[in-house]
Amino acid sequence: MDIEEQRTALQRVLWISSDFKEAIVIDIMDKKNMQLPLLRKYEDIIDEIQEGSSRLVEFEPDLRLISPEPTYLNKYKDERDKNWNVIKEIVVQEPDIYISKKRGPLVKETTEKTGVAKKDIYRLLKKYWFYGKSKNGLLRDYFDCGAPGEERIYKEKPGPKSKDGNSFVVTDKDKKTFEKAIKEFHIKKEMDLKSTHRHMCEKYYTTVFYRKNNVLVPVIEPENMPSLRQFKYWYNKEYSFAEKYSRRHGKRKAEMNVRAFQGDSTERAVDVGYLFEIDSTPADIILVSNDRKTIIGTPTLYIVKDVFSRFIAGFHVNVAPPSTIEQMVALENTGTDKVEFCKRYDIDIEESDWPCAHLPKFLAGDRGELKAKMTENLININVDVANAPSYRGDLKPFVEQHFRITNKQIRELFSKAGAKPGKLIERGDKDPSRDATFTIYEFTQFMILQIIAFNKSVLPREYFVTPEMFTDKVGLTPIEVWSWGKGKRLLHEEPRNLLRYNLLPKETATVTRWGIKFKGMHYTSDLGLKDGWFEEQRIDGKKQVTISYDPRNVSSIFIRLKNGNLEQCFLTPKYSEYEGLHLEDVKAIMKYKKKQLNQKGKEELQHQAELQFKGKQIKH
Numbered sequence: 282m283d284i285e286e287q288r289t290a291l292q293r294v295l296w297i298s299s300d301f302k303e304a305i306v307i308d309i310m311d312k313k314n315m316q317l318p319l320l321r322k323y324e325d326i327i328d329e330i331q332e333g334s335s336r337l338v339e340f341e342p343d344l345r346l347i348s349p350e351p352t353y354l355n356k357y358k359d360e361r362d363k364n365w366n367v368i369k370e371i372v373v374q375e376p377d378i379y380i381s382k383k384r385g386p387l388v389k390e391t392t393e394k395t396g397v398a399k400k401d402i403y404r405l406l407k408k409y410w411f412y413g414k415s416k417n418g419l420l421r422d423y424f425d426c427g428a429p430g431e432e433r434i435y436k437e438k439p440g441p442k443s444k445d446g447n448s449f450v451v452t453d454k455d456k457k458t459f460e461k462a463i464k465e466f467h468i469k470k471e472m473d474l475k476s477t478h479r480h481m482c483e484k485y486y487t488t489v490f491y492r493k494n495n496v497l498v499p500v501i502e503p504e505n506m507p508s509l510r511q512f513k514y515w516y517n518k519e520y521s522f523a524e525k526y527s528r529r530h531g532k533r534k535a536e537m538n539v540r541a542f543q544g545d546s547t548e549r550a551v552d553v554g555y556l557f558e559i560d561s562t563p564a565d566i567i568l569v570s571n572d573r574k575t576i577i578g579t580p581t582l583y584i585v586k587d588v589f590s591r592f593i594a595g596f597h598v599n600v601a602p603p604s605t606i607e608q609m610v611a612l613e614n615t616g617t618d619k620v621e622f623c624k625r626y627d628i629d630i631e632e633s634d635w636p637c638a639h640l641p642k643f644l645a646g647d648r649g650e651l652k653a654k655m656t657e658n659l660i661n662i663n664v665d666v667a668n669a670p671s672y673r674g675d676l677k678p679f680v681e682q683h684f685r686i687t688n689k690q691i692r693e694l695f696s697k698a699g700a701k702p703g704k705l706i707e708r709g710d711k712d713p714s715r716d717a718t719f720t721i722y723e724f725t726q727f728m729i730l731q732i733i734a735f736n737k738s739v740l741p742r743e744y745f746v747t748p749e750m751f752t753d754k755v756g757l758t759p760i761e762v763w764s765w766g767k768g769k770r771l772l773h774e775e776p777r778n779l780l781r782y783n784l785l786p787k788e789t790a791t792v793t794r795w796g797i798k799f800k801g802m803h804y805t806s807d808l809g810l811k812d813g814w815f816e817e818q819r820i821d822g823k824k825q826v827t828i829s830y831d832p833r834n835v836s837s838i839f840i841r842l843k844n845g846n847l848e849q850c851f852l853t854p855k856y857s858e859y860e861g862l863h864l865e866d867v868k869a870i871m872k873y874k875k876k877q878l879n880q881k882g883k884e885e886l887q888h889q890a891e892l893q894f895k896g897k898q899i900k901h
Contacts, residue, residue, distance in 0.1 A: 347413070462481035553772065554642060565692055577600050581599055600865050616640045619634075626726045658784065699713050722866075797840070804853065806849065834863070
């Protein structure tokens with residue numbers, strides 16, 4: 282490689298060679314002057330970390346860009362997708378794309394294919410690498426500009442003065458006219474943009490006519506109509522690449538050629554981390570709250586499984602109805618450290634017992650696809666939704682098989698502790714809820730142990746062994762296949778706050794003098810006390826704030842501030858005894874509290890009536 286070696290104050294690792302000799306890094310200190318990647322020796326990086334002269338940090342140059350608000354994303358994602366379509370075929374050609382002699386021909390080929398200038402392709406590549414190979418890195422960065430999220434209204438035509446003297450300013454009324462012209466001339470009559478613009482000007486922007494050969498001819502006044510450049514600028518901003526392609530080539534070809542999952546040669550290299558599947562099922566057990574008496578219901582079990590190795594990479598348990606939001610909590614578990622997670626449930630493990638804090642290249646959800654709302658959250662963490670039907674039929678049975686194994690073990694082990702029978706309960710059968718003793722905390726403990734044991738179990742006889750696995754003599758258990766394949770570079774890790782913001786559920790909380798009120802509890806933080814949130818009862822000027830929360834542990838909530846930082850807030854001392862509780866346990870307590878207050882309130886009315894009546898007798 283001929284990339285100049287250089288040290289910088291803060292570097293992001295983009296790629297590591299399979300022999301662990303070389304690494305590609307990029308400087309992420311200055312987003313106004315983005316640089317090309319650099320070559321470093323892998324052993325030098327490790328030596329610096331061990332010596333203490335360098336250290337690993339979780340840092341994103343701008344979380345606002347990597348995980349944008351829905352309104353911002355909806356406004357600019359078409360342009361992002363257009364940029365992605367320019368470079369998507371060359372960024373995956375690692376390490377060639379990092380080598381200047383090989384990168385040049387790739388960029389030249391892309392220029393010839395797309396018509397995009399070389400300097401613009403290099404700009405897109407730098408942004409993509411600078412923001413951690415995130416598709417959202419290709420979004421426009423308007424966060425620190427004049428009026429974020431608001432389109433400017435011009436009284437005069439912006440930019441340099443036109444050579445033809447045109448000073449026309451496009452208004453909202455003109456944009457509606459543009460829309461009508463697109464539908465009338467471009468779509469229905471299949472005219473190109475230049476002809477569409479000409480017909481639009483003739484029909485909507487002329488008021489003076491003259492007669493020639495007994496025909497009324499419009500007088501064209503360029504200074505009183507939008508230019509072709511203005512019209513094209515609006516069109517390219519308003520419509521996505523896929524929509525424009527569809528109009529030119531038809532919906533069928535667009536579906537074939539520009540859909541999200543194309544199945545090229547790189548994606549067909551199925552291996553560990555290529556495809557995770559996520560699914561859910563009711564667990565055959567009834568759970569109780571911490572008082573061992575209050576029934577909270579049948580839990581829904583979510584499993585995330587690496588298809589290639591059959592390794593269980595993450596899970597989640599909740600008694601709420603199945604939903605995409607709860608699926609994302611299971612995916613958050615997949616991407617987080619399992620030693621730390623298990624410790625929360627009083628289970629001590631080594632990293633080698635469950636070596637997974639990783640995310641896949643593709644994720645396949647229930648019914649073959651995840652909801653569109655969550656798709657963008659997955660893009661934010663560099664995970665694509667796999668919508669390829671050819672992969673579905675022979676993969677889902679593996680997850681369903683694990684559900685059958687799990688429920689069978691539950692019925693065998695906990696038949697006297699609330700396990701539900703394998704058949705429908707009929708009249709006269711024993712009600713399993715009478716024996717229910719397991720809390721959601723204890724059931725989660727069981728699932729941790731069950732998954733660790735499953736990952737160490739032998740693979741089924743029908744499992745396909747590749748020639749490479751045979752050569753490397755890989756042990757045929759999910760954990761050994763997983764550990765062997767982790768080095769294939771399909772897996773990746775993301776910062777914890779990025780996972781929290783994109784995968785944990787969100788709700789609205791209220792800022793009060795006693796803290797941030799959520800689900801009947803109050804939360805606070807050192808930053809909040811310092812900045813006077815609770816005296817003003819406002820955060821960034823708002824009384825109602827959107828928070829992310831972890832239903833498995835109510836100890837803290839997370840607020841994304843106006844500056845893009847994610848602030849963790851903790852329970853106030855009054856609610857400290859709720860620390861570590863599952864949200865369902867807190868709901869049971871709150872339900873009990875409400876019921877008691879209502880009941881005792883009614884009794885109090887009777888007591889007050891008795892007091893009044895007896896008081897009057899004493900007086901007389």
